[in-house]
Amino acid sequence: MRANEVKRRWQAGEACVNGWCAIPNSFAAELMAHAGWDSLTIDLQHGLVDYQAAVTMLQAISTTATPPLARVPWIEPGIIQKMLDAGAMGIICPMVNTAEDAAKFVGACKYFPVGYRSSGPTRAVLYAGSDYIANANDEILAIAMIETTEAMDNLDAILATPGLDGVYIGPTDLALTMNAPPVLDPKDARVVAAIETIIDAANARGLGAGIHCATPEYAAKMIKRGAKLVTIASDGRILASAAAAAVKACKGDAAEAKPAGPGSAY
DSSP: OOOOHHHHHHHTTOOEEEEEEOSOOHHHHHHHHTTTOSEEEEESSSSSOOHHHHHHHHHHHTTSSOOEEEEOSSSOHHHHHHHHHTTOSEEEESOOOSHHHHHHHHHHHSOTTTOOOOSOOTTHHHHHOTTHHHHHHHHOEEEEEEOSHHHHHTHHHHHTOTTOOEEEEOHHHHHHHTTSOOOSSOOOHHHHHHHHHHHHHHHHTTOEEEEEESSHHHHHHHHHHTOSEEEESOHHHHHHHHHHHHHHHHHOTTSOOOOOSSOOOO
16 A cells, blocks of 8 residues: 555654645646645635545645645544545544544544444545555544644543544634634744643654644744644635735735735634
8 A cells, every 4th residue: 555654754753744725626736736745635624625626636636746635524424434535645634622523533534443434445546556445544644633622621532542643733713712813823822832732742642743834934833843744824825825925026015915815714
């Protein structure tokens, strides 16, 4: 089976710089895949991507060696398994708030005896190899999003879930539940402390800790703090920012660029 290079980098103590695909277009995904990201995540939750578009995006990403991940809309086994069958090498799942949530999520990602995933890796066999079923439990990443105070209260129990490979911090939702400004790259001391707690707890258990960032600078800061998967904005936000900057540069400083990009709901 094709090795999951995200997992390999984590095992070596290295961090991955992750791209985020919210535009439902295979050419946009192909451009992102050729940009040098260590991994790419297709966003079916807050991105504009549905399953059919996601399949074409996975095909486009596979023109490179970039490992594809997917964020699903919810803890729903059907879409989790369909995205894995389509060739995603890992799943990021939102709103994992309890150990029971984590067990349900991991179970959908893993075949028996670890989980209850149904056998039918239609495209995954083409992408990852004919021995996919025998090795998928070792290569597929199950990454639970920690993004609420409820999840923080249950953090140790969530991290203890057998088969869980990592966690992914959603700063805006986490901040919302803490009555703090819901922004990427947070500066609120309480939110920052919660983020550091999650990273430290994941690292202590040998799990990967990821976080969504707005800027490369904050992402680099998070890597230094111990994060093993840092996402920088999204394809849509990068496109909007670059376009606005180009227009502003051409028109001069008198032309104020509009705020860049889709919303910050990560």
